[in-house]
Amino acid sequence: MDELLNELRQTWHQTIPVSEFMQISPQRFIDNELRVSAPIAPNINLHQTMFAGSIYTLMTLTGWGMVWLQQKLQNVDGDIVLADAHMRYLAPVALSPEARVAWQDADLSSLLKGKKAKVKLEVKLYCGDSCCAVFEGLYFSVPKM
């Protein structure tokens, strides 16, 4: 699993320059839960807390990373894109946060039949013990040609 998380980080940093600038990094994947972090410094805003755009990007990639990991584990392939998202900011983020997402047992087998898969995920952002933001995203995975 450490190798997969390493490959995920490299995929992000090598193909999405903003993710490297933000220093987004997968931390662990245990019990079907993925955790991803980013430091505050490159993601600061004018209130000296984490920028709303950075919070969203961290959470978007956490959900994307979960679909990517599940595709690897289930040995299916598809191009993963975000179609729709709802973001709620509950509290300012002053500490280095961690985004967490659990797999909801979505069905990826349609990819094997050449059809796109839909995955809805809820990602939560934690600062210490408190939940500072909630992201709901609808992802599509489209069969590769």
Next chain:
Amino acid sequence: MDELLNELRQTWHQTIPVSEFMQISPQRFIDNELRVSAPIAPNINLHQTMFAGSIYTLMTLTGWGMVWLQQKLQNVDGDIVLADAHMRYLAPVALSPEARVAWQDADLSSLLKGKKAKVKLEVKLYCGDSCCAVFEGLYFSVPKM
């Protein structure tokens, strides 16, 4: 107005490092409509189109910038934060896009009485003539202490 747009760009780039990395830049403010652009290169994703996180950040800051401009024009002051957002991706963004937002005549006068103001804005992202994404954001402006 050019001076105000210049001050807005400087405010972003000097206090939000991600906005400078993304090269987000206000373009014009005419007829109560603000337009903001960002080049594709620093905002690319692994599909060679604009990264979903960058699209959201560009649109979030466009809405934020509109509230900031209106506060300047109406001579009121407040700390502007995003509380809630809904993002819909309609088509891949392959060209340098422009985000556009019109002012909805929200009431900012509560700031003069020491109370927060609420502003709901719809921002649209255009690639040439076609609308590629729609962002709805609820912003609060909180009186400065």
